[in-house]
Amino acid sequence: MNADPVQEIPGGDAFPSITDLGATGPAQQELHRRAWTATRSRFGDSVFVRGVVEISNHCRENCHYCGMRRENRDLKRYRGRLDSLLELLVHRRPGSITDLNLQAGEDPVAVREIAIPLIQTLRRETPLGISVCLGTLSKDLSAELLEAGATTYIIKFESSQEALYRSFEAPGTLAERLSHIRWLAGNGWNVSSGFISGLPGQGIEGLLGDIQAALDLPLIGCSVSPFVPGESTPLRDASSGGFDPTLNAMALLRILRPDWVIPSVSALNIVGADLGYRGGLRAGANLCTINLTPTEMRGDYLLYKRDRFIMDEDRVLSAIAQEGLTVSRKSLAAFLAAQTQDHS
Ligand code: 5AD
Numbered sequence: 001m002n003a004d005p006v007q008e009i010p011g012g013d014a015f016p017s018i019t020d021l022g023a024t025g026p027a028q029q030e031l032h033r034r035a036w037t038a039t040r041s042r043f044g045d046s047v048f049v050r051g052v053v054e055i056s057n058h059c060r061e062n063c064h065y066c067g068m069r070r071e072n073r074d075l076k077r078y079r080g081r082l083d084s085l086l087e088l089l090v091h092r093r094p095g096s097i098t099d100l101n102l103q104a105g106e107d108p109v110a111v112r113e114i115a116i117p118l119i120q121t122l123r124r125e126t127p128l129g130i131s132v133c134l135g136t137l138s139k140d141l142s143a144e145l146l147e148a149g150a151t152t153y154i155i156k157f158e159s160s161q162e163a164l165y166r167s168f169e170a171p172g173t174l175a176e177r178l179s180h181i182r183w184l185a186g187n188g189w190n191v192s193s194g195f196i197s198g199l200p201g202q203g204i205e206g207l208l209g210d211i212q213a214a215l216d217l218p219l220i221g222c223s224v225s226p227f228v229p230g231e232s233t234p235l236r237d238a239s240s241g242g243f244d245p246t247l248n249a250m251a252l253l254r255i256l257r258p259d260w261v262i263p264s265v266s267a268l269n270i271v272g273a274d275l276g277y278r279g280g281l282r283a284g285a286n287l288c289t290i291n292l293t294p295t296e297m298r299g300d301y302l303l304y305k306r307d308r309f310i311m312d313e314d315r316v317l318s319a320i321a322q323e324g325l326t327v328s329r330k331s332l333a334a335f336l337a338a339q340t341q342d343h344s
Contacts, residue, residue: 016211016252018204023248035251035284038258043286046328047320048261048335050099050131051292053089054301055080055114059105061135063158064168065199067230067302068105074232076300079110082117084294089118090125094290094313098331099129101154101289106135106171116148123149129333131192136171136180139187146188151333153184156194156223160213161206164199168235178217185218190336192261194223197249198241207245211252220336221261221287224249226271228304243272247283254284259339261332263287264319269309277311281323287332288316 023031056079059068067075089100100122104110111134119130131152132145142153157177158170165174172180185191195210196202202210214222226241246268254262264280264287272279281288290313293301298310320327328335 016208016256018208020252021204021208021211021245021248024244028244028248031248031251031255032283035254036282038254039284039286042258043328045324046326047281047285048099048287048328048332049096049290049316049320050101050129050287050332051089051093051097051290052101052103053080053085054103054291054293054297055085055118056104056107056110057297057301058107058110059135061106061171062169063171064234065158065196065227065230065304067233067304069169069233072232072302075302078297078300079107080114080294080297082114085114085118086121088292088294089122089128093126093128093292096313096317096327097128097290098328099131099333100292101131101133102150103133103154104135106137108137108141110134111137111141111145116144119145119148119150127331129331129336131332136177139183142184142189143187152190152192152220152336154192154194154223155181155184156196156225157181157210157213157217158194158196159199159202159206160195160209161202164201164206167201168199178213181217181219190220190340191218192221192223193217193219194225196225196227196241197246198227198239200227200235200238204245207249211249211256214253215256219260220339221263222253222257223263223265224253225265226267228267228270228308230304231302233304240271243268243275243279246271247279250280250285251283261287261336263289265289266291266309266311267304269311270305276309277315278319278323281319281325288320290316
């Protein structure tokens, strides 16, 4: 299922290399052009548009990079209300979205009380494809989410460097996280993963290792998020991840996996000045996300900063239009289901 991550290209250099990852100027333009072409050959001019609702900011984990870590006492904790979320998603969702992602800190209570009943109703009353990003849950709870009707599990491995993973107190051990990803993929889920580019101490070799680690996993997609130092976190004074290496990592993933779903992430707007999010679309992204979290909850969903750049429907649709792209009418879930059938 996985392509061989290391390809030989004319001239004998391994691909991808640190040189590719550090590309700037014309070499970078060429890299992004190749990624763009690979994306268009596989997906045409359309990109998937999903909504995300951040249903709870309670979290039992303690990741140093994340503002929702359990030791952050500056944060007001919330769980969304099932009835108002249902009203929003069944009756008032933007017309452009075909899929919905439910996201939360690692909070099994919110999974049972909000996510599962929400998914059951949405599957009955809407055509939305459903993904979840809810952390490392028990096998039983994961199976209940699948049974309710979610089809994609988003679970980042964050960093492929064991020492970094451990020092930032990311969930469990790196080996456990990777094996959970494999378990999900072997038990009915489409799995999308991701890593953070520019984590303090990562280095460019580390970022290359993250790309290789992603390619070794049984995934349908992968995100690359630039590190943004979080308020009220132990990494608050660290520098942000770079825009260029983040885009280059996305482009390399796209070239090596033309079939993957690669999102453009809103943090690109924080590290990427004017181009921001659109840079992601130029470097091979084919998925955009509209933030639908009700405003009264949004401020406390603190991955990094309170003044994070919110991608509402207008901003997402205008980024897509500015890049000459269109919104897919087919849901990501339907696309993935058709792909699985082709391979069986
Ligand atoms: N910078 C970039 N990404 C972050 N995440 C959490 N904190 C940060 C940060 N400071 C990402 C992690 C996590 C996802 C929900 O958000 O990859 O899995």
